[in-house]
Amino acid sequence: MGGESTDTAEARKRDLPPPGWKRHPLLLSLKQLDELLSEKCFLAVSEKSPLGHRIPTLCLLENTAHSALWFGGLLFSLWFFWLDPPFRTFLLNVFFALTIDVTLVAILKATCRRRRPGVTREQYESSPKASYLSFPSGFTSRAVLVALIVVDHSHLFPLF
Template sequence: MDKILKQDELWTKNLVTFVLKHIPYKKIHFYSKCLEISCNGIAWLSCWIAFIWVFNWESYYELQLNVLFGLILDIIIIAVLKAICRRRRPSVTTDMYTLGPDQFSFPSGHASRAIFLLMFFVVLHPVHALLRMPIVSWALSVCLSRILLSRHYILDVVGGMAVGVFEALVITLFWISQSTAANIINYVTNDYLPDGGEV
């Protein structure tokens, strides 16, 4: 295992060095930071809950709750795996605030989240064809940016991508139907009267 990790560190260093020879560091850093923010777990979770609250339309309930389930599942799985594996992040990571399990590197939470969202909006609940290529490009760019920002090693990102695929499979197995989603959201938002009638 030590040999594999050392080789992973070497491959990561060589990849970053190669890219920086062809693209200025400031440009790479700026775009990578934007991608990092765009796939932040807390931002996605809070914005998605706000999306459910603001766009309280029954036709969206199935989509909204299944994505929310996936985002929560992602946070739990990544936190548990990081706590178990406890691989340290690259030593050059200095401009990132980490807390608890997030101080560890394997697997990448950004990569798992990006691939889960890609799988969801391209495979499980396909969006319009015009939106699929931007989603694929964004997700793969997020994964690559984790390496170029020196947040993760290559195997951390590959592991995160595998977790994202696994999460999509779990969501498929436990898919929340439209009627169930409507019941859950109506219950949480108190749209039922005490006597069982709807508002």
């Protein structure tokens, strides 16, 4: 009986972050809520999931927001359109915005260190498509950045 309670206490200690500000009760409750909501949002985690049949399409969509693809495309576009000053300026601004985005996401990932739910280190190493840290999502931040740039430079959205 006593051994069982010590086992659960030790298990709880292992789930806690190292001593310091990350052990604040509010942060721990927010972390539990975040993990619960993340678990509920797994719609395409396996072939049997509700969106499991869309996994190849979702992987293709995910890869379109990869920073290497964007930097490569921007460098090619800068080389190809170098003689057009207004477009070159626009591409350089997008390049700098992307550089700032990648840097800020890397700093936030290093600071927050939120692990991807349900992914072990072995699973990540067998298929390293993304980092094993999940917050903030670099792909999402790049997609939002590009969407905002398109909205800002588009004549379809006169409100912005």
